[in-house]
Amino acid sequence: MQMKGILPALVTPFDASGAVDHDTLADILEFQLKAGVSGFVPLGSTGEYYALTHDERRAILKTVREVVGDRGELIGGANGSCTREVIEQVRLVRDAGYRNVLIAPPYYALPSQEELIGHYEAILDAVPDVDIVLYNYPVRTNVEVGFGVLDVFKDNPRVIGIKESSGNLLRAIEIGEKYKGSYQLSCGSDDQALDFFLWGATSWICGPANCFASHVVDFYTKFSAGDIRGAQDVMRKLFPVMATMEAGKFVQKVKYGCELAGFKVGNARLPLKPLTDAEKAEFRTVYEASQA
Template sequence: MADTGKRARVGWRGYIPAIVTPFDAELALDTRALGGYLEWLHAEGMHGLVLAGTTGEWTSLSPQERKALFDAAGAQMRGKLPLIAGCTWFTPNEVVEFARHAHAAGFDGILVTPPPYIRPREDEILGFYKAVSDASPLPICVYNWPPGTGIDMSVALLERLADLDGVVAIKQSTSNLARFVETFFALSEKVRVFGFSMDEHGLALLQARGGDGTMGAGAVLGRDHPDFYNLLWAGDVEGARACGRNDRRVLTDWYTPELVGRFGSGPAILKAAFAARGMPLGGVRPPLLDVSAEARERIGATLAALGKA
């Protein structure tokens, strides 16, 4: 797939996880744990990182904490791999303020959903993103996340958003294969499209038409996630298939088909998984709850079956 036009403005491709935000025992932002986590992610070969996304519990971060998170990650990782800042908020002015701070911290782009809770109409969503596009110093990845926002943006709306100058990518987080394929064919020549499933469906589409990648959650399996793409790009389809099977095992065991956690929130499940891997990153902030002891056992059993615990 040719990287021309707006696609060529960014080099985002492969596996780019939305990472968790580490907290200490008092549930304060833990920049020391963040540093070790970032080094591990880099060593495991991630193709980029999303901070303060859904998995990063942006909803419980104060504006000052979100900016501090960007500062810490940027100081450590800028220039090493693409950094994308989760800048979702309710009004475009605040989104742009976060984007400006992320730009100063060395980030390469921003990830933004429509304003959650208020359920704006399509023309209001278009106006929201246009205001962000007009003022953001960083390129934008539009994030369609129906379980979290209550809005499933139509492909027709996504096409209009892709025409905005600042929009260079779409993260289509849907479990509906037909909707993802429709989005990919409608937009992939114009902007980068993320959301490929790391299974036979995703492999078939990537082999036949190419594609950009997956913005997944947490990267708890480490190198298996980026190696799905690394091996595919190198022509080792069977190796990519094996990595994809591990990813699908985690998704099947821990999440519903709608990509919602089976026994807790996504951040709580992933933090329990990292703890089982010997990398404690703290608990989740209220109103989220840490997973139960039974859930921790189930999480550990999946990781053990995959040789990760």
């Protein structure tokens, strides 16, 4: 798989009863496809995978695959707190017809780098018919996908890329330079997207694309055409809202952004609580400024 362009990290819409709203999910997919995204990543952090049942995950994967068809690349999130659980999730994604999975270090267990290498080796051995995109998000897992891990898998054709969400731009630069040709680098730090692409990223796995699809696609189109100033202008307009999202309550703000964009996606599931009226007003200010 070639990881190129904008790959929205999909929200999971919920209806008034709290059930997954597949009709709204389909509408969001069509909205983003019309804007020109290259593919989708369901069951990630933005999609609240941790708050979903196995049956809900299967149903979401099915809806996304049926709606998208051959119109975009698909990468399914497959995460858990131990190797056994992650292997179960990888098989669930594979059985839904996905070839590519996005896998972060297991949270809570806090594996060493040697143990993390063993974790990924066990997944590769247990499910030989999927390719892996590594996911470095230490703020969520408290474990980094270190350079020792990247060294081990750099020649493995089934470990195809890394979504870098550490917020450490120097690390992203080093990955882009040191592992060029070994890993496809995907931006996972939304407020650093321009810098990522300047240093070799080929894609942006982007939660804000749920509500800013046309903007982020416009950014990528301009950058790909060599219009760096134009891409910078788009990011300059988006930066305040991206920075606000990255500052905290990311999922709730993406969902509220979807509401402002015309999609009723419901609230995040507990333990996450809805934004307060003051937080909504603050977010709406930067959201509306980005639309001007």
